[in-house]
Amino acid sequence: MINEILHGDCLKILKDVPDNHVDLVYLDPPFFSQSDHALKSRKLTEYKFKDTWPSLDAYIDYLGLRLEEIYRVMKRDCAVFVHCDRNASHRIRMLLDQIFGFDRFVSEIIWTYRRWSNSKNSLLGSHQTIFMYSKTENYKFNRIFQDYSESTNLDQILQRRERNQHGKAVYAKDSSGNVVLHGPKKGVPLSDTWDIPYLNPKARERCGYPTQKPLLLLERIVMLASNKDDLILDPFCGSGTTLVAAKLLNRNYIGIDSYSEAVELSRKRIENPIRSDSRLLRTGRATYKNLPREIINILHQLPVKLVQRNRGFDAIHNEFINGKPVVLRVQRKGENLADAAGKLQRAGKTKDAALMILVRTESEGQQQSLFDMFPEDVQVIDSLEVAVQSKMESILHQLRR
Amino acid sequence: MINEILHGDCLKILKDVPDNHVDLVYLDPPFFSQSDHALKSRKLTEYKFKDTWPSLDAYIDYLGLRLEEIYRVMKRDCAVFVHCDRNASHRIRMLLDQIFGFDRFVSEIIWTYRRWSNSKNSLLGSHQTIFMYSKTENYKFNRIFQDYSESTNLDQILQRRERNQHGKAVYAKDSSGNVVLHGPKKGVPLSDTWDIPYLNPKARERCGYPTQKPLLLLERIVMLASNKDDLILDPFCGSGTTLVAAKLLNRNYIGIDSYSEAVELSRKRIENPIRSDSRLLRTGRATYKNLPREIINILHQLPVKLVQRNRGFDAIHNEFINGKPVVLRVQRKGENLADAAGKLQRAGKTKDAALMILVRTESEGQQQSLFDMFPEDVQVIDSLEVAVQSKMESILHQLRR
DNA sequence: TATAGTATTGAATCCGAGC
DNA sequence: CGCTCGGATTCAATACTAT
Numbered sequence: 001m002i003n004e005i006l007h008g009d010c011l012k013i014l015k016d017v018p019d020n021h022v023d024l025v026y027l028d029p030p031f032f033s034q035s036d037h038a039l040k041s042r043k044l045t046e047y048k049f050k051d052t053w054p055s056l057d058a059y060i061d062y063l064g065l066r067l068e069e070i071y072r073v074m075k076r077d078c079a080v081f082v083h084c085d086r087n088a089s090h091r092i093r094m095l096l097d098q099i100f101g102f103d104r105f106v107s108e109i110i111w112t113y114r115r116w117s118n119s120k121n122s123l124l125g126s127h128q129t130i131f132m133y134s135k136t137e138n139y140k141f142n143r144i145f146q147d148y149s150e151s152t153n154l155d156q157i158l159q160r161r162e163r164n165q166h167g168k169a170v171y172a173k174d175s176s177g178n179v180v181l182h183g184p185k186k187g188v189p190l191s192d193t194w195d196i197p198y199l200n201p202k203a204r205e206r207c208g209y210p211t212q213k214p215l216l217l218l219e220r221i222v223m224l225a226s227n228k229d230d231l232i233l234d235p236f237c238g239s240g241t242t243l244v245a246a247k248l249l250n251r252n253y254i255g256i257d258s259y260s261e262a263v264e265l266s267r268k269r270i271e272n273p274i275r276s277d278s279r280l281l282r283t284g285r286a287t288y289k290n291l292p293r294e295i296i297n298i299l300h301q302l303p304v305k306l307v308q309r310n311r312g313f314d315a316i317h318n319e320f321i322n323g324k325p326v327v328l329r330v331q332r333k334g335e336n337l338a339d340a341a342g343k344l345q346r347a348g349k350t351k352d353a354a355l356m357i358l359v360r361t362e363s364e365g366q367q368q369s370l371f372d373m374f375p376e377d378v379q380v381i382d383s384l385e386v387a388v389q390s391k392m393e394s395i396l397h398q399l400r401r
Numbered sequence: 402m403i404n405e406i407l408h409g410d411c412l413k414i415l416k417d418v419p420d421n422h423v424d425l426v427y428l429d430p431p432f433f434s435q436s437d438h439a440l441k442s443r444k445l446t447e448y449k450f451k452d453t454w455p456s457l458d459a460y461i462d463y464l465g466l467r468l469e470e471i472y473r474v475m476k477r478d479c480a481v482f483v484h485c486d487r488n489a490s491h492r493i494r495m496l497l498d499q500i501f502g503f504d505r506f507v508s509e510i511i512w513t514y515r516r517w518s519n520s521k522n523s524l525l526g527s528h529q530t531i532f533m534y535s536k537t538e539n540y541k542f543n544r545i546f547q548d549y550s551e552s553t554n555l556d557q558i559l560q561r562r563e564r565n566q567h568g569k570a571v572y573a574k575d576s577s578g579n580v581v582l583h584g585p586k587k588g589v590p591l592s593d594t595w596d597i598p599y600l601n602p603k604a605r606e607r608c609g610y611p612t613q614k615p616l617l618l619l620e621r622i623v624m625l626a627s628n629k630d631d632l633i634l635d636p637f638c639g640s641g642t643t644l645v646a647a648k649l650l651n652r653n654y655i656g657i658d659s660y661s662e663a664v665e666l667s668r669k670r671i672e673n674p675i676r677s678d679s680r681l682l683r684t685g686r687a688t689y690k691n692l693p694r695e696i697i698n699i700l701h702q703l704p705v706k707l708v709q710r711n712r713g714f715d716a717i718h719n720e721f722i723n724g725k726p727v728v729l730r731v732q733r734k735g736e737n738l739a740d741a742a743g744k745l746q747r748a749g750k751t752k753d754a755a756l757m758i759l760v761r762t763e764s765e766g767q768q769q770s771l772f773d774m775f776p777e778d779v780q781v782i783d784s785l786e787v788a789v790q791s792k793m794e795s796i797l798h799q800l801r802r
Numbered sequence: 803t804a805t806a807g808t809a810t811t812g813a814a815t816c817c818g819a820g821c
Numbered sequence: 822c823g824c825t826c827g828g829a830t831t832c833a834a835t836a837c838t839a840t
Contacts, residue, residue, distance in 0.1 A: 039812080056503070086509045090498075093491035102457070107524045108487045110511050112594040114550045116832035117814050121542050122533075123508045123593040123625075125814085132523075141522050192524040193513040193594070201811035202835030210813090224524075280552055280834070297702065301785045305586065306548075307555045311806060316555070317789070321796055325559065328789075350807090351559070355796050357789055379792050384702045387782045388718070388729075388758055395722055395756050553833060557808075562830085572809080589832070 002231065005243065005255040005270070007263040010235035013256050014069040021073045022254070023140070023230035025080040026221055026242050028213060029066075032059045032088040037210040047209045047239075047261050056091065064095050070235065071099050071135065079106065079134045079141075079225045083213070089129045096133050106132040106139070111217060113198040132225075140225050145187035194220065197280050205274055209239030209265060215275055218245035226251055240266025244273040295330045298359060298383055304328060312347020313356070324354035330383075331361045341378045348377070359383050363390055403632065406644065406656040406671070408664040411636035414657050415470040422474045423655070424541070424631035426481040427622055427643050429614060430467075433460045433489040438611040448610045448640075448662055457492065465496050471636065472500050472536065480507065480535045480542075480626045484614070490530045497534050507533040507540070512618060514599035533626075541626050546588035558586060595621065608670060610640030610663065619646035627652055641667025645674045696731040699760060699784060703729070713748020714757070725755035731784075732762045742779045749778070760784050764791055 006013050030051035038048035053059040070080060080100075084092045097105070109130040117124050164170050199206055199214050206212060222245045226232060230251050234242040237255035243266055246253040257263050291299075291306065291314060299306060304315035317326035329344040331337060341358050348356040356378045363386050382390070407414050431452040439449035454460040471481060481501075485493045498506070510531040518525050549555055561573040600607055600615050607613060623646045627633060631652050635643040638656035644667055647654040658664050696715060704719040718727035730745040732738060742759055749757040757779045764787050783791070 037813095086506075089509075090491040090494040094495065097491075105487075106522075107526070108490075108528075109524065110513070110528055110594065112511070112513070112592075114592070114833060115813080116830095116834095117590070118829095118831040119590045119815060120544065121816090123510065124590045125508070126592040127509075127511055127594045139522075143521075188515075189518065189520045189525045191513075191515070191527040193511065193528045197834075200834040201813085202809095202833095202837095204836080206835095298785065301699065301702070302789060303786070305555060305588070308551055309554050309806080316559070317793070319793070321793060322800060326789075326793060347807095355793060357792060359785065381785065381788045381792065384699065384760065384782065384785060385704070388703060388727075391758060391780050391782065392718070392720070392722060392727060392756060399723060550833060552835090554807085558832065 001254060002252050003254075005237065005240065005257075005263050005266045007257065007260050009258050010256040011066050011069055014066075014073055014235065017073045017233075017254075019072055020075045021231070022233040023075055023078055024222065024226040024232045024251075025070055025074060025078065026083070026218065026232070026234050027070070027080070027236050028083040028211070028234075028238060028242075029063055029236045030059075031085045032056060033085075034087075039208055039210045047259075047265065049210065049238075049259055049262075056088065059088065060091050060095060063092065064099070066235065067095060067099050070233070073233065074135045076136045077134075077139050079132055079139045081109075081221050081225070082131045082133070083128065084131070085128045086125065089131075093131055096131055100133040100135065104133050104135070104137075106134050107192050108132075110193040112193060112195050115198050130221075140227065140230075142224055142227070144190040144220070144224060146190050190220075190224075196220075207239050207265060207269060207274075209262065212239045213241050215241055215245055215248075216281060218242050219249060222246055222249050222251060237266050238262050240269045243270055248273060248275070292332075294361075295332075298330050298361070299328070302328070310347060312343045321354035325351055326355045326357065327351060327353045328357045328359065330359045333362070335362075337362075337380070341380070345378050353377070355379065357381055360386055362386070363393075402655060403653050404655075406638065406641065406658075406664050406667045408658065408661050410659050411657040412467050412470055415467075415474055415636065418474045418634075418655075420473055421476045422632070423634040424476055424479055425623065425627040425633045425652075426471055426475060426479065427484070427619065427633070427635050428471070428481070428637050429484040429612070429635075429639060429643075430464055430637045431460075432486045433457060434486075435488075440609055440611045448660075448666065450611070450639075450660055450663075457489065460489065461492050461496060464493065465500070467636065468496055468500050471634070474634070475536045477537045478535075478540050480533055480540045482510075482622050482626070483532045483534070484529065485532070486529045487526065490532075494532055497532055501534040501536065505534050505536070505538075507535050508593050509533075511594040513594060513596050516599050531622075541628065541631075543625055543628070545591040545621070545625060547591050548588055550589075591621075591625075597621075608640050608666060610666060613640045614642050616642055616646055616649075619643050620650060623647055623650050623652060638667050639663050641670045645670055649674060696733070699731050699762070700729070713744045722755035726752055727756045727758065728752060728754045729758045729760065731760045734763070736763075738763075738781070742781070746779050754778070756780065758782055761787055763787070764794075 001017065030049070032053060033051045034053065036048060036050050036052060038046060053062075067082075074080065082092060082096065093105075093108075109132060110127050111130060112127045115124075115126055119125075162170065194217070196214055196217050199212055205215060218241050222232065222242075228250045232242065232246045232251050232253045233256075234240075234253070235256045237243060237257045239262065240255055243253045243255045247270060255263075255266050257266065291308060295314060296306065299315045302315070303318040305318065306315050307313060313327040313329045315328045317328065320326065327344070327348045329340060331340045337358070337360060344356050344358055358378055358380045359382075360380050361383045402418065431450070433454060434452045435454065437449060437451045437453060439447060454463075468483075475481065481497075483493060483497065494506075510533060511528050512531060513528045516525075516527055520526075549558070563571065563573045595618070597615055597618050600613055619642050623633065623643075629651050633643065633647045633652050633654045634657075635641075635654070636657045638644060638658045640663065641656055644654045644656045648671060656664075656667050658667065700716045703716070714728040714730045716729045718729065721727065728745070728749045730741060730748075732741045738759070738761060745757050745759055759779055759781050760783075761781050762784045
């Protein structure tokens with residue numbers, strides 16, 4: 001039994017799998033959300049599954065039986081990743097403590113993401129939990145490194161450290177007093193909180209299955225705890241993301257699901273795996289911040305919301321005038337004031353702005369006449385720096401006389 | 402019993418607190434780390450506490466007894482925040498389910514941070530969990546908003562949506578085909594994962610207590626679930642961060658700790674609370690924007706050196722005029738402009754300043770006449786915010802006519 | 803081809819109607 | 822008064838389109 005996707009209850013199907021057989025298990029069972037899930041879309045097939053239970057205990061019993069079977073088929077160096085959310089994570093971890101042992105707990109992974117909503121009486125839930133347990137003390141684990149934090153002083157990291165005669169850690173110096181460098185650095189070990197974007201409604205990766213997980217999440221798990229040609233089991237495979245990750249990373253897989261539509265879908269996806277090429281994933285969140293630091297600093301003075309994705313204006317004031325927005329733009333370094341005003345005005349018009357404010361950051365001397373050419377709804381305000389500069393110049397001017 | 406820090410086991414001390422008495426509880430009990438904590442430092446006092454237990458069950462029993470007492474003293478609209486880490490979070494939540502009820506669960510808050518380490522065979526643990534439970538269905542909750550994601554099309558968010566004849570959501574247009582806007586936006590509701598920097602070893606906020614929590618974390622909790630003059634209880638107060646947060650935000654507090662050193666330390670911190678002004682905290686995700694905008698932020702706009710210890714002016718410009726300094730002062734909140742000018746002038750005279758600049762931060766309407774009374778070497782410049790405000794007002798004025 | 807700007811969509815949540 | 826159900830609202834992040 002290898003590279004197959006099977007239809008049925010995993011409890012039953014796993015009985016046919018021998019002991020100590022698989023190298024990695026990931027499971028994403030129903031979360032005890034006490035509601036049924038369906039994705040309404042205009043696609044031909046509509047996928048759904050039930051997640052309603054007589055009681056929490058019934059749910060835990062259901063899951064416990066299957067986890068025992070999973071434990072049995074795991075090899076000695078196999079790890080399991082159990083995906084859950086806040087509804088029942090504590091109960092699931094109790095189960096894992098029972099079946100695997102308290103000391104076989106390895107990590108509690110937090111998957112965080114941003115999403116839409118309008119919660120009122122509580123915080124906006126935006127994480128899910130993945131428990132990693134191992135069958136024995138020795139389990140497969142490939143170290144993955146991530147980038148240093150932006151606030152890290154990288155050139156210090158590159159210096160080797162040693163202890164001086166008082167046992168204090170100091171930067172190593174060679175005989176001539178120069179700092180000694182380490183070799184190249186790999187980055188920092190992967191954290192247990194993973195900020196991975198939620199699969200958004202427009203993603204091409206989306207296949208119509210309600211609780212589909214991002215491929216990147218599964219790829220990370222597969223890389224972390226398995227090697228090439230290993231056998232990966234997903235007993236609640238749903239849309240088959242785990243299997244796609246396994247295939248793309250040259251692992252073998254067994255997928256099981258009790259919904260025949262899910263099995264069909266997984267088989268289709270395995271044939272033609274789509275990896276979404278999202279800009280957010282490719283370049284990271286930071287590249288969306290296209291406003292230069294100085295401009296952000298100026299705008300942070302004001303009660304405004306920054307707008308990163310519009311070329312014409314940089315911010316919208318928190319207060320509206322008669323239901324119409326007040327938009328602002330900060331003059332760029334080297335940018336002509338009239339150009340800036342023109343861009344601002346064009347963009348502001350499309351939003352029907354009540355007022356457009358251009359913050360002048362460069363003193364241009366005699367160019368006051370240009371102001372006459374400005375559309376009257378664009379108002380120019382000097383930045384503090386320009387205002388101070390002009391005061392200083394006028395004092396100098398007086399002194400020269 | 403109010404605004405006190407008491408020494409002893411909270412189980413015993415809480416017996417003296419009446420039923421339904423406190424408005425908010427935060428507790429940060431030992432985490433069941435099975436090790437003793439001390440912070441080795443060159444400070445005079447070395448703080449330590451034990452976190453070793455005969456068994457997990459013994460730990461849970463210990464905590465359970467105290468949580469029951471806490472439940473009793475909570476008002477009906479009170480919420481509790483229980484801080485724990487991966488060692489025992491699931492068992493603690495089981496306790497909370499028992500004592501408060503499964504349905505009184507409100508949020509699982511994940512505090513993430515970055516830290517140093519070289520984890521070998523697992524992910525680098527970099528989060529802790531805070532469970533929020535309420536005593537009844539109706540509990541205090543103040544909505545806090547955070548910035549939109551960088552990848553959001555903010556100017557699109559401002560547009561109103563409606564359904565067309567096919568039931569499809571589309572952007573609303575008025576009769577002339579222009580988009581219709583919503584009112585101003587506040588941002589998105591605060592997420593349940595909080596990225597708050599760990600108190601780094603060099604932070605001035607650090608007081609030597611091993612598991613000290615960042616003030617920002619506690620301030621957020623206090624703001625979220627209590628109001629002015631409320632009574633906040635921390636039965637494991639440790640270094641007293643909760644109490645400091647309570648005091649800074651004008652709440653009352655009761656702190657309890659079974660280590661007399663901790664009680665002493667808390668009392669000292671309450672007398673002289675230090676808020677760390679780390680750059681990361683200041684420029685980090687903008688929940689801070691609601692706080693009064695600091696004078697430092699304004700001055701950071703300018704090529705000046707800050708002067709921390711002079712009553713009359715706040716900064717000296719990097720450029721001098723004819724060998725004489727240019728000094729600056731920013732008007733304080735609620736400070737009369739003429740007073741500010743007077744102080745600035747007196748201080749500026751002693752330095753033989755070439756120019757004194759007063760940055761006005763409050764629009765005072767008709768008080769322009771006062772300018773005449775100013776010494777002529779004091780020049781008033783409007784802060785950006787004041788300038789923008791006055792433009793907006795003049796537009797409103799025109800509209801009213 | 804690259805990018806700025808517009809069109810779309812879905813799951814969580816709240817809220818009000820109906821019973 | 823408690824329940825369910827449907828509708829409205831929310832925003833993150835894509836696809837698409839025009840330049």
